[in-house]
Amino acid sequence: MTTSYETAKTQLLDAALAHVPFDGWSEATFQAAIRDTDVSSTVARAICPRGAVDLAVAFHKRGDEAMEARLRSEDMSALKFREKVAAAVRFRLEAVEDKEAVRRGTTLFALPIHAVDGAKLVWGTADAIWTALGDTSDDVNWYTKRATLSGVYSSTVLYWLGDDSPDAMATWAFLDRRIEDVMRIEKVKARVRNSPTLSRLMAGPNWVLGQIKAPTRMPKMDFPGSWTAPRD
Known part of the structure; x- marks a missing residue:
């Protein structure tokens, strides 16, 4: 039997x-998943060395992929x-089809041992x-945009x-307020750039920031990429 890495995961x-x-x-969830599938425990551990933690990461990335697909399809x-x-x-x-899975993931990635994973996923x-919206910045703005978002x-x-409002309307209103806060910050930054006096004062820091470049993008790869299961 041949099973691809992605199919097994x-x-x-x-x-x-x-x-x-x-x-x-948890490990209990990981072991239950192994029992519920035809993936052997050895193979499952090879695919997910950290067990359920790696599955939580995969769950988050699945949501990102669904969002990207919808962004491509929407006008x-x-x-x-x-x-x-x-x-x-x-x-x-x-x-997200299961809010509880996100809640549990938030708890997991709040732990100090997994906090770096959580930060990487949000970033x-x-x-x-x-990227989906066409950002082409290649300087410090590449970082500030992502940090702010x-x-x-x-x-x-x-x-x-924690929102139980109909159709999550309270959440969307909250989101609009947060983005409005960001837009106010951007307006202040624009005024600073357009002010001759402030521009002179910021000449040094701006030169330093100007040396920062966005990272070089690498092709998307999911190591080990593929895997062939042993024959039964």
Whole structure:
């Protein structure tokens, strides 16, 4: 029997989601997912060395992929740019089929041992949004845009987890307020750039910031990429 790496990982993730509401992204959930699939424990551990933690990461990335697919399919040409950003964040949350899985993931990635993974995932979501919306910045703005959106996205997720309003209307209103806050900051930055006096004062810091470049993008790869299962 030959099973691709991605197929086996998808099987494990789908099986795990039935157990996450009860056991979280834990070893118990990982073992239950193995029992519920035809993936052997040896293969499962090879695919997910950290067990359910790796499945939680895969779950988050699945949501990013669903959001990207929706952004490609939606016609947002009539929207203002800030509205496009809000729509992207909304699409990302609407891609979630099980809010409890996100809640459990938030708890997992709040642990110090997994905090770096959580930060990388949020940054990855922000990067996916900016990239999908056509961001071409290659200087310090590449970082500031993603850092700012990471903050907006994180706070919106936390609000959304506790929101029981119809159709999450309170969450979307909260998101709009956060983006409005960001727009006010951008207006202040624009005034600083356009002020001759402040521009002279910021000449040194601006020169330093001007030396910062966006990272070189590498082709998307998911190592080890593919894997061939042993024959039964």
